[in-house]
Amino acid sequence: MFPGGEVEPVAGPPAAPAATAVFAAVLTEGPVSRVALARRLGLSSAAVTKAARPLIDRGYLHELAATERTGPGAGRPASPLAVRADREFFLGVKITADELIGVVCDLRAQVRATARRPLTDPGVEAVLTEVNRLADDLLDGFAGDRTRVRRLGLALSGDIDRTTGLVRYSPFLHWRDVSLGRLAAQRTGFTVTVENDVKALTAAEHWFGEGVGAESFALVTVGTGIGCGLVVNGRLVSGSYGVAGEIGHLAVDATGPDCHCGGRGCVESIAGTDAIVAQARDRTGRPDLTIDEAVALARGGHEQVRAVFTRAGSAIGCGIAAVANLVGPTRIVVSGEGLAAYDLFDSHIRASFERQAFGAAARCPLSIRPLPFEEWARGAAAVSIQSLVLP
Amino acid sequence: MFPGGEVEPVAGPPAAPAATAVFAAVLTEGPVSRVALARRLGLSSAAVTKAARPLIDRGYLHELAATERTGPGAGRPASPLAVRADREFFLGVKITADELIGVVCDLRAQVRATARRPLTDPGVEAVLTEVNRLADDLLDGFAGDRTRVRRLGLALSGDIDRTTGLVRYSPFLHWRDVSLGRLAAQRTGFTVTVENDVKALTAAEHWFGEGVGAESFALVTVGTGIGCGLVVNGRLVSGSYGVAGEIGHLAVDATGPDCHCGGRGCVESIAGTDAIVAQARDRTGRPDLTIDEAVALARGGHEQVRAVFTRAGSAIGCGIAAVANLVGPTRIVVSGEGLAAYDLFDSHIRASFERQAFGAAARCPLSIRPLPFEEWARGAAAVSIQSLVLP
DNA sequence: GGCGAATATTTAACTTCTTCAAGTATTGAT
DNA sequence: ATCAATACTTGAAGAAGTTAAATATTCGCC
Numbered sequence: 001m002f003p004g005g006e007v008e009p010v011a012g013p014p015a016a017p018a019a020t021a022v023f024a025a026v027l028t029e030g031p032v033s034r035v036a037l038a039r040r041l042g043l044s045s046a047a048v049t050k051a052a053r054p055l056i057d058r059g060y061l062h063e064l065a066a067t068e069r070t071g072p073g074a075g076r077p078a079s080p081l082a083v084r085a086d087r088e089f090f091l092g093v094k095i096t097a098d099e100l101i102g103v104v105c106d107l108r109a110q111v112r113a114t115a116r117r118p119l120t121d122p123g124v125e126a127v128l129t130e131v132n133r134l135a136d137d138l139l140d141g142f143a144g145d146r147t148r149v150r151r152l153g154l155a156l157s158g159d160i161d162r163t164t165g166l167v168r169y170s171p172f173l174h175w176r177d178v179s180l181g182r183l184a185a186q187r188t189g190f191t192v193t194v195e196n197d198v199k200a201l202t203a204a205e206h207w208f209g210e211g212v213g214a215e216s217f218a219l220v221t222v223g224t225g226i227g228c229g230l231v232v233n234g235r236l237v238s239g240s241y242g243v244a245g246e247i248g249h250l251a252v253d254a255t256g257p258d259c260h261c262g263g264r265g266c267v268e269s270i271a272g273t274d275a276i277v278a279q280a281r282d283r284t285g286r287p288d289l290t291i292d293e294a295v296a297l298a299r300g301g302h303e304q305v306r307a308v309f310t311r312a313g314s315a316i317g318c319g320i321a322a323v324a325n326l327v328g329p330t331r332i333v334v335s336g337e338g339l340a341a342y343d344l345f346d347s348h349i350r351a352s353f354e355r356q357a358f359g360a361a362a363r364c365p366l367s368i369r370p371l372p373f374e375e376w377a378r379g380a381a382a383v384s385i386q387s388l389v390l391p
Numbered sequence: 392m393f394p395g396g397e398v399e400p401v402a403g404p405p406a407a408p409a410a411t412a413v414f415a416a417v418l419t420e421g422p423v424s425r426v427a428l429a430r431r432l433g434l435s436s437a438a439v440t441k442a443a444r445p446l447i448d449r450g451y452l453h454e455l456a457a458t459e460r461t462g463p464g465a466g467r468p469a470s471p472l473a474v475r476a477d478r479e480f481f482l483g484v485k486i487t488a489d490e491l492i493g494v495v496c497d498l499r500a501q502v503r504a505t506a507r508r509p510l511t512d513p514g515v516e517a518v519l520t521e522v523n524r525l526a527d528d529l530l531d532g533f534a535g536d537r538t539r540v541r542r543l544g545l546a547l548s549g550d551i552d553r554t555t556g557l558v559r560y561s562p563f564l565h566w567r568d569v570s571l572g573r574l575a576a577q578r579t580g581f582t583v584t585v586e587n588d589v590k591a592l593t594a595a596e597h598w599f600g601e602g603v604g605a606e607s608f609a610l611v612t613v614g615t616g617i618g619c620g621l622v623v624n625g626r627l628v629s630g631s632y633g634v635a636g637e638i639g640h641l642a643v644d645a646t647g648p649d650c651h652c653g654g655r656g657c658v659e660s661i662a663g664t665d666a667i668v669a670q671a672r673d674r675t676g677r678p679d680l681t682i683d684e685a686v687a688l689a690r691g692g693h694e695q696v697r698a699v700f701t702r703a704g705s706a707i708g709c710g711i712a713a714v715a716n717l718v719g720p721t722r723i724v725v726s727g728e729g730l731a732a733y734d735l736f737d738s739h740i741r742a743s744f745e746r747q748a749f750g751a752a753a754r755c756p757l758s759i760r761p762l763p764f765e766e767w768a769r770g771a772a773a774v775s776i777q778s779l780v781l782p
Numbered sequence: 783g784g785c786g787a788a789t790a791t792t793t794a795a796c797t798t799c800t801t802c803a804a805g806t807a808t809t810g811a812t
Numbered sequence: 813a814t815c816a817a818t819a820c821t822t823g824a825a826g827a828a829g830t831t832a833a834a835t836a837t838t839c840g841c842c
Contacts, residue, residue, distance in 0.1 A: 033790070033791095034790075034791065035789080035790060035791080045790075045791070045792090046791085046792075046793080048791095049791060049792060049793090050792095073788075073789080074787065074788040074789065075787085075788040075789025075790065076788080076789050076790045076791075077789085077790075078789085078790060078791090079790075079791080
């Protein structure tokens with residue numbers, strides 16, 4: 001009991017379906033009036049009023065000040081609901097083979113601080129220790145209220161069970177069946193979520209980026225590997241066997257090279273960074289060529305190296321068209337480290353996509369843009385935000 | 392008011408979420424006890440009891456007789472709920488360019504009668520007239536209680552809006568924006584549903600066939616066109632622009648033939664019936680070869696024609712692997728008219744699928760089997776059943 | 783400035799659905 | 813016969829949402 005006799009205030013947002021829906025809608029679709037929410041969610045406006053009150057009381061939402069209200073026309077002006085971004089903060093950490101990248105985000109997924117730590121030992125213990133240190137670094141560099149940081153999202157590539165926080169398999173860390181969620185929660189004291197990195201990035205883009213409002217949405221990442229996160233009917237696609245969005249191993253060229261996966265003519269075996277380097281070395285006869293040098297040569301007009309990028313762009317375009325033809329997303333974002341060479345890919349990806357997209361699928365807008373590496377960590381934080389909002 | 396003073400009994404099943412869930416679960420997962428349903432649906436057993444009562448009262452469900460009960464072990468034996476299959480019957484009609492194929496199904500989607508009518512005029516009026524006549528033929532040939540037939544499902548290829556019953560575009564009938572649902576309801580007096588034929592077949596297989604219980608599921612049809620219906624997270628995939636499951640136009644061979652869709656190396660341009668015939672004609676030098684003759688030649692050991700089927704099977708396998716890699720369905724059924732030549736395809740489809748499926752995606756079971764043409768009409772009836780069960 | 787139309791939000795009574803907790807039913811084992 | 817185990821039912825209580833009416837606030841118009 002508290003001095004006044006009240007019950008201790010509940011920590012999280014209310015879990016009722018309507019409250020959850022209202023919270024998520026305000027979070028992703030900016031300030032909205034209660035009537036608009038009611039229409040959007042298929043609820044009565046009374047239900048929205050009731051669902052919103054505890055969210056306001058607990059500090060997650062607030063009404064826009066009168067001056068910020070919109071609205072021409074007659075009638076009582078709306079009092080749109082908006083998110084109180086500094087109600088709670090979230091740590092997001094992307095784990096790569098040799099580095100941890102971390103961010104602190106607010107409730108609107110705005111990055112408030114960043115930090116990095118090198119990773120030398122891929123052992124579970126060592127990684128946990130470094131994650132813990134990175135969390136400290138992040139809090140040190142964070143200007144806001146540290147007591148409001150209660151959640152940590154982790155993202156890494158591999159086969160991950162988000163609901164249990166289990167890393168079933170991580171190729172680059174050589175982990176199998178590591179309960180990363182539980183271990184990290186013990187070590188750091190935070191509420192921890194774990195998700196595959198591409199899916200985390202997709203979730204971030206779906207809630208806070210270009211995917212907002214889309215019933216279905218795809219994000220394609222281009223780099224060493226070529227991956228894809230899918231949202232269909234408003235939900236992230238997981239794959240019954242832990243495999244989904246493996247756009248990198250679609251076969252697009254029956255006469256293409258053998259791929260390390262055992263297939264032939266996979267997108268990744270043509271357009272993955274390693275494949276591009278290998279082809280560029282072959283065409284130039286320089287066995288030590290790096291990807292940066294290949295990019296430089298192509299930009300400099302080296303026809304044969306340009307052709308490598310052209311072919312890669314076409315393969316990626318075919319893969320993206322496959323996504324459009326099969327699941328028909330509302331829009332597709334193409335991104336990733338590989339897109340440092342954005343200018344060399346862009347037009348070929350588009351041309352190939354437009355050729356292979358069937359009928360109206362070609363109407364699907366394509367955003368092709370590079371993404372800073374911190375975005376991956378932001379993805380991890382976004383998953384953590386979702387875990388707060390959704391019960 | 393009725394003589395006894397009671398209110399007229401309500402026509403349909405109750406619409407409450409729990410009732411709907413119980414009905415659907417009993418329908419698709421056979422006789423189940425209330426406790427099992429409660430666990431399966433995340434409800435309390437009290438809720439199941441209450442939800443089941445009106446379904447029993449209205450004749451949709453019944454309890455299995457004591458003799459049919461299962462269960463070793465101690466404790467009160469369960470009284471599993473089962474569907475009363477003859478509570479209601481459904482007409483299903485598949486519309487092709489030159490024929491209507493119709494079935495009468497019971498509530499468990501068992502076919503009770505079939506009929507066909509040739510179609511000579513693709514005009515809307517003529518089709519409606521023939522649909523009406525076919526419905527009469529079906530009722531004539533149906534031994535059950537005709538007053539219990541109240542719903543009609545229509546299935547045809549093309550771009551269809553299931554919710555409004557609008558045929559946005561039908562290539563083979565040359566229809567655009569025809570309110571087929573409304574028109575057919577007026578003409579026949581039934582409650583009408585309209586759905587794309589592949590999606591209807593997928594829905595049938597998802598509720599009443601091999602897809603039962605699968606969170607995600609894919610059905611691939613091989614024939615003149617090569618199509619695919621997808622169920623992800625328990626829901627049929629529609630595609631934001633009306634395009635989804637267009638497996639026929641995935642690019643699998645960068646050096647393949649140009650496709651009528653404008654793409655290159657599409658699955659359909661290699662493995663569609665027309666493409667197979669064209670290739671077989673080319674290889675044999677017989678410009679009037681038919682598909683049946685090509686099949687006969689291949690079965691007879693004609694190496695070059697066999698190679699055409701081998702290549703086609705490989706292309707289909709690549710397409711199916713693309714589905715497995717991208718959405719990761721629990722299982723995939725491959726079927727369709729084209730599979731009359733099942734024996735020529737089967738092993739090549741599997742080999743190619745296994746090569747291109749990435750990692751654990753290769754664990755996805757593939758059922759390759761021909762499907763009688765009446766199954767398409769049954770798909771239409773299945774959609775009609777769904778429209779009764781889901782509100 | 784006052785009035786009415788238009789729109790947004792709140793309130794209160796009510797309905798519906800679900801769960802909880804307790805009780806009943808039916809079986810096998812001892 | 814009794815007990816443990818499991819399935820199902822019941823009734824009270826609670827949660828969540830709806831409808832209808834009331835309240836709030838603005839604009840346009842006189």
